[in-house]
Amino acid sequence: MATVEHCLYCFEVLSASLEKRTPLTLSQVQTSWAEYPKGLEEESVSLSSESEEQPTSIHAAPRNPTLQRVSESGRSTPGSSSSGSSGASGSGQESDVTTPSSSGSTPSFVPVGMQIRGSKQRDSITESPLFVTWNTVSPTSHSRHLRGCIGTFETQPLAAGLSSYALHSALQDHRFSPITKGELPGLEVSVTLLTDFETCKGAMDWELGxxxxxxxFYAKNRRLPSFGACYLPDVAVEQGWDKEETLISLMRKAGWGGKKEKWAEVGDMTVTRFQGAAESVGWEEFKAWKTWVGKR
Incomplete structure (x- = not known):
């Protein structure tokens, strides 16, 4: 799964590009984050019950806002059954993700950086399909609004893939103007590594969250490009959609203009499901880490 280091690296690559300097490498970011003083480690803490000798584990709340909302509602969290290794990729074509830019404010989100950070949240994964998402964050309500999101279903070496798509999503998402240096303090980056690709048995053979x-699918005798019709695992939950609403929205994104009650009548509908738990980091956390690195 994605890690804090992956997010820090995306911020480092973008800020270095805008500041006309050479960024640290992913390896350097990982090494420095392991040494960075973060306070208590982000791991389970065992407390003894007064009435029983058995320990009770207290876990930090999910850092990703979507995961927190899903866990609070009793759902399984994204990627909960994933081994964390890369799954089979899709067609290998790049894809813009339409995380709807009209997304409203989400005051229930927990501000990124509020939880204790650990240096042991590391993964041996070295390559994966991936997506990089940039959001603007309100300083008062902490609501998030999409600022750019591009990724690929083709397996990428992480150092090269994160660097490339951090810049693509920030500067080349055709739905938005390029991110500027002045916008950096209001940004948050989210990285999703995609795993467990499976062909669904039917259009609804997948689980929300x-x-x-x-x-x-086919419509009007032409094949619509599959790379233009993808939603990441957190999109439906963030928007409050059910499975049918999610599917219809995704069909609209792919270019279908039919009546919503006719969605099941299109030809040769193929649905591929995948998993991927996102990790997010805000500018303030990146800046604090970068300042510490600079002092060394």
Missing amino acids: VHGIRIS
């Missing part, structure tokens, strides 16, 4: 979906 667990799977992202990618669709392709």
